[in-house]
Amino acid sequence: MKKEITINYKKKKLKVTAEDCNLLKKFIGLMFSRCQKAGILLFHFKKKQKIKIHSLFVFYPFIALWLDDKNSVVDMQIVKPFTFCVLSKKPVCNLLEIPINERYKKITKNLITDEGLETLKY
Numbered sequence: 815m816k817k818e819i820t821i822n823y824k825k826k827k828l829k830v831t832a833e834d835c836n837l838l839k840k841f842i843g844l845m846f847s848r849c850q851k852a853g854i855l856l857f858h859f860k861k862k863q864k865i866k867i868h869s870l871f872v873f874y875p876f877i878a879l880w881l882d883d884k885n886s887v888v889d890m891q892i893v894k895p896f897t898f899c900v901l902s903k904k905p906v907c908n909l910l911e912i913p914i915n916e917r918y919k920k921i922t923k924n925l926i927t928d929e930g931l932e933t934l935k936y
Contacts, residue, residue, distance in 0.1 A: 822885055828921060835858075857908065865880060868898055868900065869894065875895065879909070
């Protein structure tokens with residue numbers, strides 16, 4: 815199911831439409847998807863916790879945004895393909911995975927500096 819959320823990041827508000835993931839989709843995430851066709855995924859957790867993710871079988875980089883209960887960014891990281899473990903620094907309620915592709919270029923430019931974008935391919 816698609817859900818529109820507003821992210822609070824560095825005094826900016828970014829609106830994104832994401833797929834609200836069920837239990838199975840939480841397990842699979844972006845694995846085995848194609849970069850240009852991949853969508854933004856929203857993972858909601860019932861209680862605050864430190865969230866661990868991996869990018870095994872994800873063949874492209876993506877942005878992981880760990881969000882609090884008000885959708886403010888608590889932690890952000892660019893996750894490269896086949897990274898074994900990435901952990902949030904603080905307990906969070908939500909996780910947003912944004913593929914770094916042409917489709918979401920406008921969103922990623924608001925999150926990553928120009929220097930960071932130069933090292934990544936769309």
